Structure formats: structure tokens, C-alpha cells
Amino acid sequence: MGKDKLKRFEEIKSFPNVMEPPVMETYEKKGQWHKEIFKNDNPIVLELGCGKGEYSVGLAKLYPNKNFVGIDIKGNRIYIGAKQCIEQDINNVMFLRTRIDFINNFFDTDEIDEIWLTFSDPQPKKPRKRLSSKPFIDRYSKFLKKDGKIHVKTDSDLLFEFTEEEIQQYKYNCHELTWDLYGDYHNQLSEDQKKLFEIRTHYEKLFSSRGSVIKYCCFSL
Numbered sequence: 001m002g003k004d005k006l007k008r009f010e011e012i013k014s015f016p017n018v019m020e021p022p023v024m025e026t027y028e029k030k031g032q033w034h035k036e037i038f039k040n041d042n043p044i045v046l047e048l049g050c051g052k053g054e055y056s057v058g059l060a061k062l063y064p065n066k067n068f069v070g071i072d073i074k075g076n077r078i079y080i081g082a083k084q085c086i087e088q089d090i091n092n093v094m095f096l097r098t099r100i101d102f103i104n105n106f107f108d109t110d111e112i113d114e115i116w117l118t119f120s121d122p123q124p125k126k127p128r129k130r131l132s133s134k135p136f137i138d139r140y141s142k143f144l145k146k147d148g149k150i151h152v153k154t155d156s157d158l159l160f161e162f163t164e165e166e167i168q169q170y171k172y173n174c175h176e177l178t179w180d181l182y183g184d185y186h187n188q189l190s191e192d193q194k195k196l197f198e199i200r201t202h203y204e205k206l207f208s209s210r211g212s213v214i215k216y217c218c219f220s221l
């Protein structure tokens with residue numbers, strides 16, 4: 001492991017906004033995110049596979065009256081977003097380092113209001129590992145509030161087509177769906193909605209620079 005990575009792993013242990021609880025155990029603060037972690041009753045939004053946490057941090061600035069939790073297994077990526085929050089005194093974002101496969105150990109019934117899946121790995125050979133697949137949606141359904149929205153933003157045709165098929169097959173409630181977010185669809189959005197999509201993640205910038213068209217959908221269960 002590189003020297004920089006090791007330094008980050010050491011430093012992140014002292015960050016007040018990063019949690020690394022044991023993955024396989026029920027987290028002691030499950031069901032206590034409002035009361036004990038954020039210390040308010042504001043809605044909680046998850047970004048799953050957050051990487052450096054651009055959406056969590058960007059949305060936290062846009063919506064100071066909501067709480068955000070960025071979740072990823074890679075500590076050296078989470079480090080970037082967490083450090084930015086500390087430096088900029090952003091207090092409505094927490095980061096959780098864990099495998100999303102075990103997410104039900106961390107959140108309780110009705111604890112979460114919304115979920116963002118930002119440029120999730122398309123997992124070409126393992127559909128069941130896709131974060132918008134039925135096994136994962138079933139996990140989210142255990143803590144997502146009724147009518148809670150799931151947002152999917154991706155460059156991947158494979159993942160987007162798959163997600164669209166899952167929405168149809170399992171009769172999820174589709175609110176928005178576009179194969180070209182920044183095309184005509186974008187021109188019809190309100191100024192508030194446009195702000196949501198001004199946030200560009202590391203992977204979005206990378207894929208866009210290679211000519212990928214960005215796709216977006218939003219659905220509830």
C-alpha cells in the first residue's frame with residue numbers, strides 16, 4: 001500500500017464524521033441516527049457507493065436542513081469528502097465505511113428518506129451485485145420510508161437498461177427517467193432541479209470527458 005494511502009487510513013481514524021463499525025454486527029446506533037448522530041429530526045439521505053462523496057457534500061450545501069450519509073468501502077476515497085466537510089465546517093454529512101451488502105445492520109425501519117446511487121459499478125458479470133438489483137432494493141426497503149425516492153445517475157447503458165427493466169418488472173413507481181440528462185430533458189427542469197445536476201462526481205467527470213451520455217432516473221417502491 002502506498003505511503004499516502006496509509007497516512008489517510010491513519011488520519012481518518014480521528015475524523016469525527018467517519019464511522020467504521022464492524023461490518024457483520026448490528027451497529028449500536030442503528031435506529032439512533034437522528035437522536036444520537038445528527039441530533040435533529042431532519043430527513044436523512046444516503047449516497048451509496050459515494051466514492052469521494054461529491055453528492056453528499058454538494059447536496060448538504062444545497063439542503064442544510066437535511067442530513068446526508070455517504071457510504072463506501074474505500075476509506076481513501078471517503079477521506080476526501082470527510083476532510084472537505086471538516087475544513088468547510090459542514091456538519092450535516094457523515095461517512096460510513098462499510099460494504100453496502102450489510103447495510104441492514106446500520107439503519108432501522110423508516111429511518112431513511114431518500115437514496116442516491118451515483119455512478120455505481122455496472123457489475124457486467126454479476127447482476128445481483130448491482131446496487132439497483134432486487135436483492136439490494138429489498139435491503140433498502142427495510143429502512144426507506146414509504147414513498148422514499150431512489151435516484152440513479154449513471155454513464156452505463158448496461159446498468160441503466162437493467163434498472164429500467166427492474167422498475168418495470170417489480171412495478172416500482174417511476175417518477176423520472178431520461179437517457180440523456182443534460183439534453184432536452186435538462187432544459188425543461190426548474191432552476192431548483194437543475195442545481196441537483198450541477199453536482200458532478202469524480203467518475204461523472206471522467207466518463208463525460210470520454211463522451212459518455214449521462215442517464216438519470218428516480219423511483220419509489
Ligand SMILES: C[S@@+](CC[C@H](N)C(=O)[O-])C[C@H]1O[C@@H](n2cnc3c(N)ncnc32)[C@H](O)[C@@H]1O
Nearest residue numbers: 049050051072073074099100118119201202203
Ligand atoms: C464507480 S465508483 C463511483 C464513486 C462515486 N459515486 C463517483 O461517482 O465518483 C463506485 C464506488 O462504489 C463503491 N462500491 C461498490 N460496491 C460497493 C459495495 N458493495 N459496498 C460498498 N461500496 C461499494 C466502490 O468502492 C466505489 O468507490
